[in-house]
Amino acid sequence: xxxxxxxxxxxxxxxxxxxxxxxxxxxxxxxxxxxxxxxxxxxxxxxxxxxxxxxxxxxxxxxxxxxxxxxxxxxxxxxxxxxxxxxxxxxxxxxxxxxxxxxxxxxxxxxxxxxxxxxxxxxxxxxxxxxxxxxxxxxxxxxxxxxxxxxxxxxxxxxxxxxxxxxxxxxxxxxxxxxxxxxxxxxxxxxxxxxxxxxxxxxxxxxxxxxxxxxxxxxxxxxxxxxxxxxxxxxxxxxxxxxxxxxxxxxxxxxxxxxxxxxxxxxxxxxxxxxxxxxxxxxxxxxxxxxxxxxxxxxxxxxxxxxxxxxxxxxxxxxxxxxxxxxxxxxxxxxxxxxxxxxxxxxxxxxxxxxxxxxxxxxxxxxxxxxxxxxxxxxxxxxxxxxxxxxxxxxxxxxxxxxxxxxxxxxxxxxxxxxxxxxxxxxxxxxxxxxxxxxxxxxxxxxxxxxxxxxxxxxxxxxxxxxxxxxxxxxxxxxxxxxxxxxxxxx
Ligand code: ZN
Ligand code: MN
Numbered sequence: 001x002x003x004x005x006x007x008x009x010x011x012x013x014x015x016x017x018x019x020x021x022x023x024x025x026x027x028x029x030x031x032x033x034x035x036x037x038x039x040x041x042x043x044x045x046x047x048x049x050x051x052x053x054x055x056x057x058x059x060x061x062x063x064x065x066x067x068x069x070x071x072x073x074x075x076x077x078x079x080x081x082x083x084x085x086x087x088x089x090x091x092x093x094x095x096x097x098x099x100x101x102x103x104x105x106x107x108x109x110x111x112x113x114x115x116x117x118x119x120x121x122x123x124x125x126x127x128x129x130x131x132x133x134x135x136x137x138x139x140x141x142x143x144x145x146x147x148x149x150x151x152x153x154x155x156x157x158x159x160x161x162x163x164x165x166x167x168x169x170x171x172x173x174x175x176x177x178x179x180x181x182x183x184x185x186x187x188x189x190x191x192x193x194x195x196x197x198x199x200x201x202x203x204x205x206x207x208x209x210x211x212x213x214x215x216x217x218x219x220x221x222x223x224x225x226x227x228x229x230x231x232x233x234x235x236x237x238x239x240x241x242x243x244x245x246x247x248x249x250x251x252x253x254x255x256x257x258x259x260x261x262x263x264x265x266x267x268x269x270x271x272x273x274x275x276x277x278x279x280x281x282x283x284x285x286x287x288x289x290x291x292x293x294x295x296x297x298x299x300x301x302x303x304x305x306x307x308x309x310x311x312x313x314x315x316x317x318x319x320x321x322x323x324x325x326x327x328x329x330x331x332x333x334x335x336x337x338x339x340x341x342x343x344x345x346x347x348x349x350x351x352x353x354x355x356x357x358x359x360x361x362x363x364x365x366x367x368x369x370x371x372x373x374x375x376x377x378x379x380x381x382x383x384x385x386x387x388x389x390x391x392x393x394x395x396x397x398x399x400x401x402x403x404x405x406x407x408x409x410x411x412x413x414x415x416x417x418x419x420x421x422x423x424x425x426x427x428x429x430x431x432x433x434x435x436x437x438x439x440x441x442x443x444x445x446x447x448x449x450x451x452x453x454x455x456x457x458x459x460x461x462x463x464x465x466x467x468x469x470x471x472x473x474x475x476x477x478x479x480x481x482x483x484x485x486x487x488x489x490x491x
């Protein structure tokens with residue numbers, strides 16, 4: 001970073017937990033339905049309505065907490081966070097304050113800096129302290145009609161009011177925008193992986209905020225921080241942080257004040273701009289929610305959720321590297337998607353050839369799936385069928401180029417490897433007596449070259465391989481051809 005400055009970044013993520021119903025009532029947690037269709041007295045905040053905690057929020061919250069390395073607290077308290085806003089019908093949000101659902105986590109992420117072209121350097125592990133993940137309800141949504149200048153009407157849609165959220169807060173441990181970028185992607189993936197959240201930023205069910213400040217390296221205390229909000233993609237978030245770091249360093253160096261404020265990413269102008277200053281900072285007057293009991297979680301419950309947890313992607317990646325001798329890059333790509341990882345493992349086991357399985361899946365199959373707009377989840381070729389093809393290849397019954405052609409046809413037709421190979425007449429000739437016969441003919445018909453080879457022109461070996469392959473229609477097993485030629489040409 002510039003002239004001995006360093007960036008200090010903390011992250012807050014709101015992730016919608018993937019329950020069917022809202023956190024304190026039985027309304028469907030579907031945002032995007034007909035406005036206000038999914039509402040009831042509880043989530044409309046009507047007088048006398050009482051909240052009841054949705055058990056599945058606790059289940060999914062526990063999965064999320066464990067996936068992020070957090071400790072689940074035996075007792076947590078729901079509190080009222082008071083503020084006035086049109087999309088908050090009760091005038092307060094039920095959240096958690098001084099006793100959150102989970103806290104004190106350490107998460108190891110893999111992170112790398114990127115160069116100007118966006119190319120990543122070496123990915124290295126980095127420990128991030130996660131201070132807490134508490135449970136809370138979401139607010140509704142204000143919908144403004146038309147452009148801000150011509151805005152005449154605003155509407156309130158309360159379908160989202162009362163949908164469950166986990167708010168994940170880190171310590172200010174990030175020192176670069178790419179670390180924050182890798183962290184958010186890590187969180188997204190593990191939440192999806194364990195089924196705690198759809199974590200789709202486009203749909204707004206994962207939202208992130210970054211707190212950014214800078215200081216001179218070696219300086220003990222923090223300088224004024226700026227909060228970046230409404231970052232609707234991980235890439236925009238990274239750009240916003242990067243811009244903000246530069247802007248603050250510049251301000252400090254020229255003696256301008258960095259104000260504590262909330263800023264937005266202005267996509268059109270590629271810069272952050274002010275949303276509001278912190279002078280109108282809220283005092284939320286938190287107090288315990290009198291209508292809800294403290295949430296108590298037993299050790300047995302935590303053990304049960306732990307037992308139900310799938311192997312996490314990073315652990316799976318390390319295992320793939322270890323047991324299947326895959327590179328970090330290949331193993332990472334295979335665990336980028338849960339279905340792809342499972343598809344790979346089935347193929348590797350059934351084929352008995354994990355390396356070739358990885359190569360085939362990451363290059364050939366991925367290309368076919370991309371062309372068809374599909375993923376491993378709806379692959380037209382099953383893992384078992386792909387394994388059969390890889391076995392055929394490994395046994396030398398078909399060569400590599402033909403195997404690729406077979407896979408393309410398998411994807412198009414849904415037929416098995418054996419069917420396609422038979423139809424196309426691709427069986428490789430590995431039978432040595434058949435190849436010996438071809439080699440005998442080649443030797444008999446090319447005596448000049450045979451004599452030259454035996455006279456010391458070893459380069460001619462390739463000529464004989466070429467002739468034999470041609471005579472077999474490309475079907476001869478090259479390994480067997482080589483062996484037989486060496487033997488026969490030796491005289
Ligand atoms: Zn409701
Ligand atoms: Mn929150």
